[in-house]
Amino acid sequence: MRFPLLLLYALLVFSLAWSPATVVYAQDAPAPIDLDEAGFGVAQMDALAPGAQAEFALDLKAGDRVAMDLQGESDALQVTAFRAPYGDLVMEGAPEAFTYLAWAPEDGAYTVVVENTGDAAAGFVLRVVVSAAPLPTKKILTADAAGQTIPVTVGDPFQVALDTNGGDGYAWTLDTLDESNLEAVGDSATVLLGTMPGARSEQLFTFQAIAPGTATLDFTNTRAGGATPAETYSVTIEATAAGDEPAPQPLTPDAGGLTQATGTLDPQGMASYVVDIDVGASVQALVTPDDASLVLTVVGADGNPLLTDHAGASNFDQVMPVSQAYTFKVINFGEQTQDFELALSVTAGAPGESALAGDAALGEELVTAYFDALQAGDAEQIAALLAPAFQIVRATGERFDATTYLDNLPVFENFELSDLHVTRDGSALVVAYTARTDTTLDDGKAELGAPAPRLTVFQEIDGAWKLLAHGNFASITPADTGYLGEFVPPPSALTIGEDEHGGAVQVAAGGEVVVQLPGNPTTGYIWQVTANDESILLPTGYAFTPDSDADGAGGVESFTFHVMAPGVVELALANSQPWDTETPPDKTFAVTVEAVNEWSGADASITVGAADNGKSVTILPGNVLLVALEGAERGMWDLVQSDPMVAQMLGGAWVFPAEEEGMQLFKYYFLGGGPGMTELQFAFTNPDGSVAEEGYTVNVTVPAAGPGSSGALNVSEADAGGAFTLVTGDTLVVRLASNPSTGYTWRVVSTNDALLPAAGDPVFAESADMPGAGGVDTFRFLAKAAGEATVQIGEFPPGAEEAERTLDYNVTIVDPAPLTGNTVTVTAADVGTAIDVAAGDWLAVELDANPSTGYQWLVTANDGAVLRLLPESGFTVSAEMPGAPGTQRFVFRTLTPGAVSLQIGEFPPGADAPDQTLEFAVTVE
The missing domain is CATH 2.60.40.2020 (Immunoglobulin-like)
Structure with a gap:
């Protein structure tokens, strides 16, 4: 259930005098919260240990809405779960303001979990208010539906949920109801959305269509005793007979729990799909495109809606409460015909002890058979074990598929397996273990004689278990220089020169490459980049450093590139006069640069850890984010969800011994791609093979690169x-x-x-x-x-x-126009005037600036095919003193003829929008 929260009220800050008390580490049972006649209750704890959870019990009736406000000594205190006997339920609200909302799908006991995610004990007060309300219907109309025509089915109830301020005496009332095809079901219910004074509330009106036809529902929001409405709301209901709705189509997940459906919907059209799902199964569903016109609803055969058709309801992620058939309905509320895709994933609940024991035996049998085949050197036997989509990643970073692996098999005489931990997810079996072999690869490199962790994944295909993926990880030793085993990471900072001409080099994606070549620009000859892939190597700077102070002295020309993505670039430079395109260059330089999908281990741009669970970070394109998490030895943090379009994982996890005995430190590196936002989700597999209840999530935003700043x-x-x-x-x-x-x-x-x-x-x-x-x-x-x-x-x-x-x-x-050597310079005084430049000129925009104030100028609109922003742009200070103002200079190369509205905005510190924008009308002829 999604509650509309149009106005987030301010949380009151209490100065609480916490009396000394015993720190709570764990509870024998959830502590009950007693509610008064108005539904309010309070739970208080003087000190909750770091990493500990406190559980509180609520007895609720079906349909009850629960609002929770948490005030604590630390922002690390959070409500992390609202739990039914069969699993966690979805919470809404404003967690960043420590306000949470949930509802009860059935009569029973529910548990509220407060967790201390920080590193110090802290106390808190949890205030709750329970509002009696009817169960949510399949369709709930909110303020987003105002003025629209909404289809409903005769016999199906629907609700109108309107936000109000009941504390100030305001209430919604329904004008005359056309009872020829609609009827009200019970009285309206008022739901409190918070426990604090002045908290907003929501009124729920329940209706049912009793006959086909069209009717309009008109509401007014007035204060008690007032005559003038503060707000009005109107929505048109179009009821159709039940037989007019398409019959649900059955969907059957495959062995991996996945299924999908596609189709095309006319305006107000709908498509229904029914899936049989067992209790405790974790279900994720997504409708794409996820714009506001397509809406997803989920309802059980018992009539209990798990997701209603409010605006923005295009995804679903819940644990199913009972074993039954569930109907997933896609509705097109837009005015245009819309193609759609419904993707569904069903993951079964945890198996019993007997099943776990059987899985462990099966995992040991399969891994042993694989190593027996490797020991025998039987390529045909190994080929029979491999799945078509087989992949292997060796500790050296090499990757092979089912075909290339058979030509690169390891050779060993003996092996020893230990510490096997097996987990099963439907038709997938994951085995983590330690292997000791005398392995030498066929090229004689990467000898791995020490015990080292392995991860092997098997998939059941047509009744037979096949090897889907295998990972080798170099052994971890306490020595600072040995933790990487045989794997040598690429450098993140690389300087190359004449000695690398004609050769090949490697650098970590997210790193920096500097090319230094001897030159003398005073002669008119300069080095220029003649071949590059700016999607991988983005030019960010140029500098000339003379060898002496003498006039006309030569020196070193330096070109700096930021490594934006993995890949291979044939980088070439030529030393010539820029405006002379006929004469061959005096000198040339070429090097192959391989940007590796690994990180060097150097400091990342941003680092997040356990204290940042559930929080958000922003990282620039091409920069590196480090997620550092601790976990028990022989356990493993795994990345279970991300969007590589936004943030791409660099290699896999790096594992180090942690300071605390029995613990390890896991490091995951991500490269900013974007633009967009993604949620990085991690799950921890315990040493016994079970998956920990608590995972880790961080939200990552990558802004768009400046327009026209790259090729x-x-x-x-x-x-x-x-x-x-x-x-x-x-x-x-x-x-x-x-x-x-x-x-x-x-x-x-x-x-x-x-x-x-x-x-x-x-x-x-x-x-x-x-x-x-x-x-x-x-x-x-x-x-x-x-x-x-x-x-x-x-x-x-x-x-x-x-x-x-x-x-x-x-x-x-x-083709770009050849350089003319001319520079046209403009300032803020040229805004509103026509700026004419010739193709091949440089255009320089100079603006007064002072970065020490936090304000910065950024290009906000440009056509990169006409004006290309160059790395020679930058800030020049006016005086050698702290905080001195200066000039921000943007340098563009005019590539081709065309007209451009070049816009540059001045952004206040931390702002997403500029305070002012300067627009330059540029014509390139």
Whole structure:
């Protein structure tokens, strides 16, 4: 149930004198909360230990709404669960204000869990108020439905939920009801949305359509004794006979618990799907596209709605309360015909002890059979064990599939397995264990003789268990220099020069590359980048450092690049006069740069840990986020959900001994991609193979890069069919959601290899450390010459030679104008005047600035195919003194003719919007 909360009231801050008391670490049973006649109750604890939970019991009736306000000595105190006997229920409200809302689906006892996520004991007061109300109906109309026509089915009740301020005497009343096709069901109910003085409330009106037809519900919100309404609300109801609604279609999840449905809905149309689900199963459902026009509802065969059709209800994530059939309905409330996809995942509840014992024996049997086959060196026997989508990651970082693995089998004479921990999820069996072998790979490298952890995943396919994935992890030793085993991470800061000409280097994605070459710009000859992929290596700076103070002295030209993504770049530079395009360059430099999907272990841009559970962070594109979590030895933190479109995992988990005995430190690194927001979710597997109840979540936002600051054009599936413009040397980056475990693959069907060739193979980024997890395929195409080209990418079913569907991207490539050497400089005084520049000129915008105040100028609108922002931009201080003002300079290269409305905004500290925006009307001729 989602409660509308149009106005978040301010939390009162109490100065509580906490008396000395025993710190609470655990409870034998939940402490009951006694409610007064008005439904208010209070629970108080003087000191809750760090990491501990306090549980409180409420006896509720079906339909009861519960509002909870938590005041504590620390922000680390949170209400983390509202629990029914069969599992946790969904909470709404404003957790950042420590206000929570929930409801009871049936009569019974419920548990409120308060957790101290901090590192120090703290006390709290939990205030609750329970409002009696009818059970939510399948359809609930809120303020978002005002003025709309809403379809309902005759015989099905629906509710109107309107926000009000009951504490000030305001209430909603219904005007005349057309009883020819609608009837009121009971009296309206008032639900309190908070326990504090002045808290908002919500009125629920329940109706039922009794005959087909159309009726309008008009409401007014007035104060007791007042004559003038403070608000009005009107909605039109269109009732249709039950037989007019399409019959539900059955859906059956596959062995992995997954299923989906697609279709097309007319305005006000709906599609229904029914799924049999057992009690305790965890169910996630998502309707895409997730705009406001498509709404998802979920209701059990017993009539209990688990998700109602309020605006924005496009996803569902709950534990099912009973074993029964559940109906998932997709409704199009928009005014246009809409295609949709419903994706559903059903994960069974925890098995019993006998099942766990059987799984452990099966896991040991399967792993032993795999190692027996490796020991025998029997490639045919190993091939028979592998699933079609098999993947292996070795401790060296090498990755192989089912075909290439057979040509790179390890060789050993003896092996020893120990510490096996087995978990099963439907048709997937995950075995974590330690292996000791005398392994030497066929190239003689990466000898792993010490005990080292292994993770092997099996999948049941057509009644037989197949090896789906296998991971080798180098052994962990206490020595500071040995914790990485044989794996040597790539550097995050790399400086290269003439000695690397013609060679190849590696650098960590998210790192920095500096190219230093001898030069002398005073001669008119300068080094220029002639080949690059700016989606991977983004230029961020240029500097010349003379060897001496003498006039005309030579020195070193330095080019700085930020590594924005994994991939391979053929980087080339030439030393020539920029305006002379006919004469061959005096010198050239070329190097192959491989940006590796690993981190170096150096400090990340932002680090979050246990204290940040449930919080939000913002990271810039190309920067690195570290998630550092502690857990018991032989256990494992796993990433179970992310969106690589926004934040891409770099490699896997790094594991270190923690300071506390018996604990380990797990480090996950993520690279900002974006733009967008994603929720990183982690789960901890205990040493006994069970999954811990408490996980970890952090919300990550990646803002968009400045417009026109890069030669990379990023597109997705939603952009298919569009037309785009690139400049020679730019890169088209296509990012598509993918899941190799399904057997479906994205492949390049066609492109113009002379104009827009593919830059290597696609790069896959996974969304989770879980078998069958999906991710993102990234395709890159380099604009080599002017002309028009179409890139077509197809999705191929398993084993198919023909694509099931294709995506087209139409590209026009233009040559950049040669540099003229001229610079046109404008200032704020030129706003509103016509600015004419020639193609090939530099355009410099100089603005008064003072970064010490926290204010900053940023480009907010630009056309990068005409004006390309250069790394030579920057701030110059006016005087050598702290806090001195100066000039912010934006330098653009004019690439092609065109008209651009160039906008630059001044942003206050921490603001998302500028205080002022300067608009320059630029025409490039």
